[in-house]
Amino acid sequence: MSVQEQVKVIIAKQLDIDPSTLEETTDLQEAGFESLDVVEMIFNLEDAFNINIPFNANETDTSQMKTVGDIVRLVETIQAGAVPKAGNKPAGQTPDEPSA
């Protein structure tokens, strides 16, 4: 299975939908992702691909993690050894991170 197919399977399982309904351009939030889904997806991706994704809900810029295609690129970038730098997030938050 390609990275894209595996990513689709992981996301589809979390959303309880058929992987074939996901496109590269599918927006995760529009598809039904809620606050903890991003964190759970990261966990599942790390398990499936045996990688470490540097993600802190307080710091990581999620603007590049909006679509299925974004996630595929994230995994491929990390697999290639170039870990994207976690940047500070601009004001105006997305509602997809836990806050305790």
Added chain:
Amino acid sequence: MRRVVITGIGAVTPAGGTAGDTWANVAAGRTAIGQIENLRPWPLATQIAAQVKQFEVTEHINAKQANMMDRVSQFTVVAAREAWADSGLVMTEELAELAQVIVGVGVGGMVTLDDSFHRLYFDQNPRCHPFTIPRLMPSAPASQVSMDLGLKGMTFVVASACASGTHAIGLAFRAIRSGDTDFAMTGGAEACVTVGTLRGWEALRVLALDTCRPFSKDRSGLVLGEGSAMLVLEELEHARSRGARIYAEIVGFGANADAGDLTSPDAQSVCRAMQRALSDGRLSPADVGYVNAHGTGTLMNDLVESTAIKSVFDNCEKPLVSSIKGVVGHTLGAAGAIEAMVTALALKHGLVPPTANHSEVDPAIELDVVPNTAREIAITAALSNSFAFGGLNAVLALRRFSTAAA
């Protein structure tokens, strides 16, 4: 209406082994967050926590009794003994029968759980210590306080994650105001700085790696803490008749649920919880000079909480707002109790504790968060906020004690 006052306080926190030491360090904004010590060696990304260091339980509780308790109960019993002694109450059979013990606990005996499961699964040792269950049961801290002090009124633990301590005090306050009892020993406790718990929090991706900076633009998450604070609540006329020292009056309690997202708070719902506490305490927003914020130091909590505060105090002067979590970390079940105690002391001393570790103004917050230095100012009334995972909000309204009717 019957009035409820705080007549005794006790605490074991990262900032100090007593209520007095805790207050001194919180007021000075001296952070107790540091390198984690005494942890089972295991790989962790998190290297920091706000731990209660130099706690030698046998200095307070004899070894046989302490052996029955998880660390969370040990903290609670030591804090409750201090609060009891501080109140000056003299035990009578009537008092013993009436006194309720209500303690907020987030997760309970995690040190026992971690040790037992490590022994069972990792060491492959099939034998469990016979006190495993009585030590780890979530209700143990309340039971241990009841047994230790001989308090025989209704006794139980309240669990509402990060709002547990506030819910506990709120329920004890209502029990006294309604006439169900004249006394309660109430507060909160937590002791979950274990590898398993830290790993779990790491997986939520909300822990800060450097320190906790509530309301600061560069805040990067929360830091776990541990400890306990216990308060003696007493019906006012009883307290007066014996000439008790009164720290502050509790006048209102507002609690609700978001019924929405598991981890993202809802500004409108949080706002309604604060408004409920105000109306329950017959306070108008203009009476409130200080809000002790939940202020976890996560991006989202601090933004949502400040939005809610601005909305509650829309038509009056904004109160001072500070979070003590830069000093004591997030002590989960204990947090609301430590913060209620600190709020009572702020009212009594006319000194608002600072938000420690504040390094950069966040223009989105738009509140005076008392950065780094305490502020001397007489306050009439204050709120103490707690907002938990699962959307459980609890807010206490306190008033500086005066003999005039509230």
